Amino acid sequence: MEYMNLFTLQKRLLLYPYFLALLMLLGGCTLSRGYEALLVLADIAAGDGKSRLKSKTPDPRRTAVTFAAGGRTYGGDLYRSVDAPLAGILLLPGAAKEGKDDPRLKAFAITLARARFAVLVPDLEGFRSLRVGSGDIVGTVDAFAWLASRSDLSPHGRAGICAFSYAAGPAILAALDSRINDRVRFILAVGGYYDLASTLTFFTTGYFREGREWRHREPNHYGKWVFVLSNVDLLSDPTDRELFRIAAERKMADIKAPIDDLAARLSPEGQSLFMFIENQDPLKVPLLMGRLPEAIRREIAALTLADKELSLIRARILLIHGLDDDIISYTESVVLAHALPTETTRLYLLRGLMHVELKPGLIDGFKMWRAVSALLREQEADSSDKGKK
DSSP, rough: OOSSSOOOOOOOGGOOTTTHHHHHHHOOOHHHHHHHHHHHHHHHHHHHSSOHHHHHHHOOEEEEEEEEEETTTEEEEEEOOOOOEEEEEEEEEOSSSTTTGGGHHHHHHHHOOOOOEEEEEEOOOOOOHHOOOHHHHHHHHHHHHHHHHHTSSSSOOOOOEEGGGHHHHHHHHHHTTTTTTTTTOOEEEEEESOHHHHHHHHHOEEEOOOOOEEEEOOOHHHHHHHHHHHGGGSSOOEEEHHHHHHHHEEEEEEEOOOOHHHTTTHHHHHHHHHHHHHHHOGGGHHHHEEEEESSHHHHHHHSTTTOOGGGOOSSSEEEEEEETTEEEETTHHHHHHHHHHGGGGGEEEEEEOSSOOOOHHHHHHHHHHHHHHHHHHHTTTGGGGTOOO
């Protein structure tokens, strides 16, 4: 299933007697923040089991909330500790059937709340229905605007966005919006993308470019069918829409399930989408993409980051990507990091991080600890907090 069970750490990484001292020596962060980051990682590793962070913090509350922004009304869940939050964070799931109710998402939100983030998980239909689209950009802007406006949730305006997988695109695009551009303090994007054309090439063919060279890895075909479901409503023929929904249901249950019987009933427009997703040759992708229905091509153009002016983003950005990711190639985060302001962007590439599970060795555990330390740094005051309440 495509969702970031992103930090399923092997507990043995946290049992080295010299581990904390090594982290402090190499990481260059304060003792208190470094220790807190270690507790956060251990709590995520523990899952529902015992952890030091659980023993020293009260259980966070999960509350259903309704909020209005931009003339629109939304629902969602708010996670917060009984202790006053130090910063707010808008948490966006990847494309998961259970959306905000995905158990792994809830566990991660609870850990963040224990670390004294006020965590808002909005109930955006696109993420819940496996139809991530450009409409989610507006929802992300609205949800963040509400969170950042609440001084009890985002003290001194300290608020940011955490996004998994496909949600990274709408998160970064939302940060370009003038309503919130100067209010997004940080973005944490895990397993995100930069160029949707190259991402779709990997979805469908398994090929990606490492520099100028083509590389191949067997892709997780879940991503391809999420793309189909995200765009199926843009097809003009209702029969095509239903046939693709049936095909996606079959393939998500069993990737080897035959769908030729469905493909034979598609209209010419539906056939163009089918030929695109079934293609195995990366050199044919541009031609086949150009034959997609215009509405789908417009949606791809709206969601890609490759032609956007990312230098306008003012947030500090943390990018985490697995070198073994089989849904979105790690090279997407590499080129994204180059396109973002270099002085405010940090990239962490981890060996062993798949799109569903992280089992790093000691060095990657150290990288993960550094990323969490950087996230916790966003709770601390800096010069931008002056004059804010």
